Amino acid sequence: MTNDFNILLKKVILQAKSIGVPVSDKIEPEVKINSRAVKRFGRCILSRGRYTIELSSMLIDAPEKSCRQTIAHEIIHTCPGCMDHGVSFRLYAAMMNNAYGYSISRTGSREEMGIRQEENFRYAIICRKCGRKTMRLRRSSVIDHPSRYRCKCGGRLRIESLFRE
Template sequence: MVDKERLDILLQEVIQEARALKIPVSSTIEKNVIVNGRPKKRFGCCRKSRNGFEIEVSRFLLDEAGCSEKIVKGVLAHEVLHTCRDCYEHGMLWKSYAGQMNKAYGYQIKRVNSFAEMGMAGREEKLAESRHIRYIIQCKKCGRQYPRQRFTCVMQKIDAYRCQCGGKLEVFRISDS
């Protein structure tokens, strides 16, 4: 488990690693990482502020027993790369920088990571249990499931969407019993 003090040190280490690779991260990144207890599925966030950029991580990432410093540094690196010019989104330049960091330091930085990839295999099931899931969107190709509490406009036009693997999606209603 990583504490708040260690988190700020890890941020500085990640910034130095990026700069060692000549990745032009912003010089206006706040020195203290914000720990947010509200997010349930997002690992981190980079926000533009009046003075530069704020890096945030979700509390569950720090509280998770199986979450190593390496994983936390990967999340911090993902967010730090958003501070580079033309990298606030996950475009080609951002992906290029992520690839450099992955190759040099063994991170697994990508646009989206699953709980299993982050060493938190049981978290998605715990989340589903804590909510009243009424619908499941499931990929016909890989079988990945996306639990949902309510019927949304996405489900009305499910044929217009694809899974991350490229497979078609289908919606199932779970009984209320």
Template sequence: MKNYMEMFNKAMDVVHDLGIETGNIVDVKLNYRAKNRFGQCRRNNVTNTYSLNFNHLIFADEADDDAIMNVLIHEILHTCEGGMTHKGEWKRLANYVNANTKYNITRCNSYENFGIEKPKREKKHNYVFYCEDCGQTFIRERSSKFTKNYHAYRCGKCGGELRFNAEKSNYQILTSNPRYSYVENR
């Protein structure tokens, strides 16, 4: 995983070095859910500030640095005055960056440009459990008493113990039941 903040700061430098004035960016973070979007710029019209988020997948170690920079700059340009759409000012600035740097700011992007594999389709369910004995699956979309404490439940069909299938679940269960460790005095 590359250091995304370091790359973001570098992208900011590229834009500022060209004399482009950017908006007030108050938040930059990674997005772990988006699959078909690489970056997003959201404007708060009340405070006149911008929040950016970037698909964490594009910061994979093997991803192409320039391709990542293209995405970072793309979103940064959305914070410029009048830059929220892909027309007008944003387009003018993107062309300006393209003409004066090695970067290539485009409207659209694809996983191939980063040299990384497209993620498989999103998992269907948030929590998937199965019975250890008969294999019956139990699917839940919401966190509940059951999902938090499934060890306390048994399969209704055969009475077997339940297991959580982390592989097939969107969400992960961090602790299913508290485990205690004992520390000895030295």
């Protein structure tokens, strides 16, 4: 049995909406699979106004419920005011937990899954031309105004915000 991430994503979005958890309508229907993440199960990426849910390939053979729980955690990050694990995040996590028996915690999948988080990078600066990727811990001028900067190769830059699970 393998998990079909896209189908599960659809399912969990419906679960959230049916109990009034205001997940964004701008979630890409295709889950991005990360085969290199070994310490992180999921991630919510905001890029150009759309959210992409990324899941580790480790979850392909995991119990479906673990997979749905990770997806539930990540899509809560698309709700208004839920970029971090603050009050709103915790409220919606509690709603999902009560309704569907998940154990989403504010501290994220580290505790949920008994694993450690890889890094705390918040932003990726990506060259549109050569693909060079630089990670940043915090906001800076290039993060706010990527069009004012260029990669060493001369390419234009774009920014991805990486939300910690």
